[in-house]
Amino acid sequence: MDIAELKSELERLHSASFGWALSCCRRDHAEAEEVLQTVYLKILEGKARYRGESSLKTWLFAVIRKTAIGEYRKKLVRSLVFLGSSEKDEDGVSSADGPTKLFEKSELQKQFRVALAKLPSRQREALHLVFYEDLSLSEAANVMGISVGSARQHYERGKKHLREWLSNSETENGIVWRTKETPSAV
């Protein structure tokens, strides 16, 4: 695949890639943008090469995940060196831009973000890849670099946590949701 072809494919996947980068960067827009830029740089430099072993989307998402983890580690080391120089929001959700603030008018969506941020990273990633990116569990497992069984476990546990959160929020809001659920057909 030549660079022009790859560029058009990346452009097509750009929105989904940014959403995935956001999820990997704990909803930090600036960091997600930086990660995506680094990923493109890696592709341009040839450090990340697509060999056609999986779908381009799966490969790209795996590269984004790895890059985000690397950036997070660097940031962690930096924060350990310069203790107390930067503080994050308590709920783990960064201050978003204008449109996001408008969107967060929906209280439920705001709570959902908080609940999502509180999930363990693997569970959040599995849920994001399945619900947000419409990937199958095997594709999600490929992106996360784990077995399908593990991915399924993370997915089920994450769903269970969100279900609990949903039922709590419903009780608070006085809405009764159906708690019965059919086994996952994903």
Next chain:
Amino acid sequence: MELSGEQKKLQALFSELKAADEQTTPHFGATWNRAQIAPRKIRVLNPGFVAAMILLVFGVVVFAVWSRYSRTTTSPHPVIATVPPIPGTGAEAPPVATKEPRAPQPKNAVIVARRNKATSQHNAMLAANRRLEKDAKSIANWSSPTSALLESPSDEIFSSLPQLNQSATQLKSFLPNRAN
């Protein structure tokens, strides 16, 4: 695939999230161009390389210290220690070569080794002098076993001069024998 109520709800929440994210997604061209013009990071100090170099330097220093220490403490020749003279014999006992146990402190070991070496050299010199003296005496007192055969009654005449106050008869003995 039929989704349950909760799953539908989750799907809806994720869809809302996706829609919101799409609004804030930066333009692809901008990100791509920034990546293209981004300065290539040149790592002057690779952490792995630095760690390896530190380990290497540490190893070299340790080896140097170890080699220096081993050279000073373990001498190749055994240390000669003097044994005090045995009373009654009158003679000093010859130096006995013994291996001294390694001292726990390297500085003391060096001092002791040097002192022992100097003492042993001095003793060796004294012994050599005594041997030379003895040899000279024995050479001076030496006499041939056949020297008695060479002796004659007139040995005294050859070894002494005639005296003026000696009698004529005695002086005659110095004159050559003439047939009268």
